[in-house]
Amino acid sequence: MQFHHHGYVSGDPRVQNPAGTGVERPSELPKEMDILVVGSGPAGMLLSAQLSQFPELTTRIIERREGRLPLGQADGIQPRSVETFQAFGFAERIVAEAYNIAYMNFWSPDPENPQNIVRTARTEDYAFKISEFPHLIVNQARVLDYFAEAAAEGPGRIIPDYGVEFLGLTVHEDGNYPVEVRVRYLTGERAGEERTVRAKYVAGCDGARSQVREAIGRKHVGAASLHAWGVMDVLVNTDFPDWRTKCAINSEAGNILHIPREGGYLSRMYIDLGEVSDDDNHRVRQTPIEAIIRKANDILHPYTLEVKQVAWHSVYEVGHRITDKFDDVPEGADREPRVFLTGDACHTHSAKAGQGMNVSMQDGFNLGWKLGKVLTGQSPKSLLATYSAERQPVAQQLIDFDREWSSLMARKPEEISDPQELATYYLATAEFPSGFMTQYGPSMITATDIHQDLAAGYPLGKRFKSAEVVRVGDGNTIQLGHHAKADGRWRIYAFADASAAGDASELAALAEWLSSPESPVSRFTPSGADSDAVFDVKVIYQQRFEQVDISKVPKVFLPQTGALGLTDWEKVYAAGPSAWMGSDIFEEREISRGGAIVVVRPDQYVAAIMPLSARGELTEFFAQSMTAQP
Amino acid sequence: MQFHHHGYVSGDPRVQNPAGTGVERPSELPKEMDILVVGSGPAGMLLSAQLSQFPELTTRIIERREGRLPLGQADGIQPRSVETFQAFGFAERIVAEAYNIAYMNFWSPDPENPQNIVRTARTEDYAFKISEFPHLIVNQARVLDYFAEAAAEGPGRIIPDYGVEFLGLTVHEDGNYPVEVRVRYLTGERAGEERTVRAKYVAGCDGARSQVREAIGRKHVGAASLHAWGVMDVLVNTDFPDWRTKCAINSEAGNILHIPREGGYLSRMYIDLGEVSDDDNHRVRQTPIEAIIRKANDILHPYTLEVKQVAWHSVYEVGHRITDKFDDVPEGADREPRVFLTGDACHTHSAKAGQGMNVSMQDGFNLGWKLGKVLTGQSPKSLLATYSAERQPVAQQLIDFDREWSSLMARKPEEISDPQELATYYLATAEFPSGFMTQYGPSMITATDIHQDLAAGYPLGKRFKSAEVVRVGDGNTIQLGHHAKADGRWRIYAFADASAAGDASELAALAEWLSSPESPVSRFTPSGADSDAVFDVKVIYQQRFEQVDISKVPKVFLPQTGALGLTDWEKVYAAGPSAWMGSDIFEEREISRGGAIVVVRPDQYVAAIMPLSARGELTEFFAQSMTAQP
Numbered sequence A, B: 001m002q003f004h005h006h007g008y009v010s011g012d013p014r015v016q017n018p019a020g021t022g023v024e025r026p027s028e029l030p031k032e033m034d035i036l037v038v039g040s041g042p043a044g045m046l047l048s049a050q051l052s053q054f055p056e057l058t059t060r061i062i063e064r065r066e067g068r069l070p071l072g073q074a075d076g077i078q079p080r081s082v083e084t085f086q087a088f089g090f091a092e093r094i095v096a097e098a099y100n101i102a103y104m105n106f107w108s109p110d111p112e113n114p115q116n117i118v119r120t121a122r123t124e125d126y127a128f129k130i131s132e133f134p135h136l137i138v139n140q141a142r143v144l145d146y147f148a149e150a151a152a153e154g155p156g157r158i159i160p161d162y163g164v165e166f167l168g169l170t171v172h173e174d175g176n177y178p179v180e181v182r183v184r185y186l187t188g189e190r191a192g193e194e195r196t197v198r199a200k201y202v203a204g205c206d207g208a209r210s211q212v213r214e215a216i217g218r219k220h221v222g223a224a225s226l227h228a229w230g231v232m233d234v235l236v237n238t239d240f241p242d243w244r245t246k247c248a249i250n251s252e253a254g255n256i257l258h259i260p261r262e263g264g265y266l267s268r269m270y271i272d273l274g275e276v277s278d279d280d281n282h283r284v285r286q287t288p289i290e291a292i293i294r295k296a297n298d299i300l301h302p303y304t305l306e307v308k309q310v311a312w313h314s315v316y317e318v319g320h321r322i323t324d325k326f327d328d329v330p331e332g333a334d335r336e337p338r339v340f341l342t343g344d345a346c347h348t349h350s351a352k353a354g355q356g357m358n359v360s361m362q363d364g365f366n367l368g369w370k371l372g373k374v375l376t377g378q379s380p381k382s383l384l385a386t387y388s389a390e391r392q393p394v395a396q397q398l399i400d401f402d403r404e405w406s407s408l409m410a411r412k413p414e415e416i417s418d419p420q421e422l423a424t425y426y427l428a429t430a431e432f433p434s435g436f437m438t439q440y441g442p443s444m445i446t447a448t449d450i451h452q453d454l455a456a457g458y459p460l461g462k463r464f465k466s467a468e469v470v471r472v473g474d475g476n477t478i479q480l481g482h483h484a485k486a487d488g489r490w491r492i493y494a495f496a497d498a499s500a501a502g503d504a505s506e507l508a509a510l511a512e513w514l515s516s517p518e519s520p521v522s523r524f525t526p527s528g529a530d531s532d533a534v535f536d537v538k539v540i541y542q543q544r545f546e547q548v549d550i551s552k553v554p555k556v557f558l559p560q561t562g563a564l565g566l567t568d569w570e571k572v573y574a575a576g577p578s579a580w581m582g583s584d585i586f587e588e589r590e591i592s593r594g595g596a597i598v599v600v601r602p603d604q605y606v607a608a609i610m611p612l613s614a615r616g617e618l619t620e621f622f623a624q625s626m627t628a629q630p
């Protein structure tokens, strides 16, 4: 965590100084704003936290609810989401309070005595095999609390306008604020009042029944399956020995997905309520909690649940729906988007693969920096078209996966030939539910893979996977990826060739060029701004840190910034082993010993890989999505 | 973190429900109180955080300052203190914001060119070699903030009464509230007003010029040395390459102890101002900051500091003073103590060994639970005499160490024969500054070491050193010691013999006895209270966790507690390796394969080691410091 940069800070360093529109943020929703976010679910809250890092902009978020979400909804947090929390500054806090999934167990009918269930397999959870972060279970409400804090404590000081409902919108062809939005106050002094406000852009983060989606006339395609599930968060006493372990339970009486929750006592159970007849007309949703508990007991036989408290419960039918496009631009039309859809507003799926909240947050992460860049004049408007282009295929992939997983989970015992099959499928597909299978194709912000072999461990278009390095200034072992905060900046990692710091080398030549007026760093950073305001440029030497003489490291990696012009000592790293680190990022990520440039997007995806000698290629890459600055 | 135990909690689980005196805590200092804490430094704030866990008691803390400490003072945090923060619930947060010491470097005059300094040694910091926690540097102000939060969010809801000064006290021979205390309001409506309040006990946590110490007439012995140091927290630009590394710099022009601070930019420098003449009369304390900076530049030659901002600075003369006794009972007298001294109020030393804040906190940790136990009727008053008896020798040991370290640091180059000597001394004595050398002798709360060989890795009287185990209920790897929160409870760890759970064994017999009315657990826990209210009893099996059938584990390790009578699943552990853990606590801590009982005090010190067959011995041990409960 870096702070005291503009002078000594006495209090909590997580609270950033207010700036721009955050300095005297009006409590009332203004008439005109840059961005209106509709809905404060995971997508909307992440988007607000991100936009709080762009305090030049007026961002407001309206929410129908009267206040914070108290309970219910999603609880499964993928490692990719924990990485994201890290970028927003609260990973260590939420990890400390969440349930950490270490194993997933599988239960099936006892072959000897099929009315009883027996444990048939234990599988290690995938998270630690593919990430330095765990796979967590924690209430969506707490995730939203942390993002709300990040939004409120970022320089933009963004706080949701609760009790304000979105009614509809019209996108006008011109004007500074072309989107006209109708809202209604639901609480407070103005309760009942309708108002019209204007925004440059609107993000529809308003969930499965999205009225923003309706307002832009997008088609939401797919169907509810004919299978219903009850879900309950319960405090119980039980003789079921895996009460604190995630389990898939497959019994003669039906199926349960059992997920222990944070805090050591609570668990969530998804209980199979079976096929729903064609003419049910959602009557299944009226299933009383007593019936769900009874069913759970039937499935768990010979074990029993004595339910002491039901914290939350619900019944739903599995639905898979996806919107044809995630913005308001008609297919084939040539204008820039003005309205975006994120999260459940454009894709819904069953809860049990634990995807909903996670994918919704990544929608927000993808959209946030793009809006920030365009509205601050750093990028052309065309950047905004990449949002739908990138996220729609991810949602489709998710739905395909979820459909397969849901139907595997809902099988009857007689349909299962090999009891290990579910466990095997679970492990084989782990990269997906962990959130790491997303891979963006080539575009203005993702280069082609012609230089992929220079850094084979950083697949282009996938998220930049962290690894340990040593910070030269102090010898600390650092996760390189964790230094990349969600601050809207591009990152350029210069993995050095084998020469030592100070010697003439490809790296030294690159550094010199990066400092020159022709480089993209100079061209796309406004004059007068800190030299690292737009690009965060770091170097990783191959040597042990003791062998890197920091006084010989090129100045572009030791910029002097901020009001006091202080040297930033945290951009120079070493890959060689140290007393506290045995690994070598060059080996772990298969980086060429001749060096490589790895460019990473503000949302942490690998954008480009190039040789250290790249000049025109690097400039051209950035010129596609960035505007030269005066 | 365990919560939802008494029903679903929607908000931040770190905020505990208010109870007892915390439910409607008056904002005004009451006339009578159980405990009055004087001073909100590290000792007083830790004490308050601890006593917030005893909401039956009325605890108040007065502080002369108008509000929180904004800056300055101590910044070095030993691993032992980080362990303590863990017990109070904020280790992961403060680690995330602190500077982590990985190395300490040593600089000396260049033999070729003695007016220049050169780096002569790098030593790895000791922390990770002897603890799972780092050695941190972070402002005392932030440590106090976190303890203030723990005090305010504990069930007792303790908040300092700022702007209230302690003036004096009289200990009366009788009455329910025998200590009469005079205070004065310094701010607010009552500014200037003097008042008399009454307390059962007073803790003097009022720093080096303690008026509580004066009021009880204790002798503070020792002297200031004739050596002065300047200290400054500064933001600079410099060509000194170790600006971000802790260094001892020994040059012809004098000495510097250089300590990088949290946030990546700030550092603290202790600058040797040389010998002070006998008749200086503290004039050295007027040394202007410009002179200190000039001196720093002289010492650093050929490197230079360009100071951009001085966040804080001070000049002090090294003093070593210790109070003859840490409570108000005259030597040889037979009454119980009513007034205690902690921290700087009873021992002061130089800042550079980084001990002050750390040792002060451990004073508070030692005293807090004792006051809690006595005042809630769980322990006899005689327990309180152990505070001075235990902490006075620790302070003496500290002063001896500090005197040696300070004079080593202040030597002139010509006095140093081997430039590696300081580095060698630093490493050889690492256990001390890390906070792990404290070892309490036998007393009513620390048994003799006759069974030490049953668990050689847990030296009696030293702090219980954590190690990894697997939690049987969910397969998670857990630091056993981290489950021990600062909740005032005793801990009994039953390290099992080799038998499996469910088989007849020494462990099973112990478990049965612990559940019986004769056991200390039953005798010293009030009837009607939760069975784990006073003792937290845990078991560690030797097997792999998959081999421990939790349904066969004795019920004393799976207590049902709280309003809902919910099973606690977090007391049953396994030592065998798992997919996520390779170590074995029996080997790491040299525990007998025949099993052992390890008893740990509420302040985390090992109190007793006994065979699993111990019955009378265990009862007798607890009977010394606990009162049988109705």
Ligand SMILES: Cc1cc2nc3c(=O)[nH]c(=O)nc-3n(C[C@H](O)[C@H](O)[C@H](O)COP(=O)(O)OP(=O)(O)OC[C@H]3O[C@@H](n4cnc5c(N)ncnc54)[C@H](O)[C@@H]3O)c2cc1C
Residues within 6 Å of the ligand: A038, A039, A040, A041, A042, A043, A044, A062, A063, A064, A065, A072, A073, A074, A075, A076, A140, A164, A165, A166, A167, A205, A206, A207, A208, A209, A210, A211, A231, A314, A342, A343, A344, A345, A350, A351, A352, A353, A354, A355, A356, A357, A360
């Ligand atoms: C009852 C329920 C249970 C769920 N259970 C699970 C689960 O167990 N596991 C799982 O993985 N996923 C679950 N989900 C799905 C998961 O919660 C979603 O995928 C995730 O919340 C999507 O995030 P989002 O930000 O897109 O939308 P949401 O979280 O739905 O947020 C939308 C927000 O917009 C607000 N809003 C809606 N309309 C308007 C309007 N017109 N004006 C103003 N505000 C509006 C809503 O009040 C809401 O706060 C559940 C969802 C629901 C609703």
Ligand SMILES: Cc1cc2nc3c(=O)[nH]c(=O)nc-3n(C[C@H](O)[C@H](O)[C@H](O)COP(=O)(O)OP(=O)(O)OC[C@H]3O[C@@H](n4cnc5c(N)ncnc54)[C@H](O)[C@@H]3O)c2cc1C
Residues within 6 Å of the ligand: B038, B039, B040, B041, B042, B043, B044, B062, B063, B064, B065, B072, B073, B074, B075, B076, B140, B164, B165, B166, B167, B205, B206, B207, B208, B209, B210, B211, B231, B314, B342, B343, B344, B345, B350, B351, B352, B353, B354, B355, B356, B357, B360
């Ligand atoms: C200026 C200064 C610089 C220091 N620098 C370092 C350092 O660099 N490194 C290091 O390790 N240690 C340093 N120390 C020492 C370290 O801060 C102390 O060891 C530590 O703070 C001791 O904690 P404490 O709780 O015993 O007392 P303190 O932190 O001194 O707290 C005592 C509190 O009591 C209050 N108080 C005093 N008298 C009264 C009264 N009559 N009524 C009400 N309240 C009262 C004070 O305002 C203060 O808040 C420094 C101390 C000081 C004062």
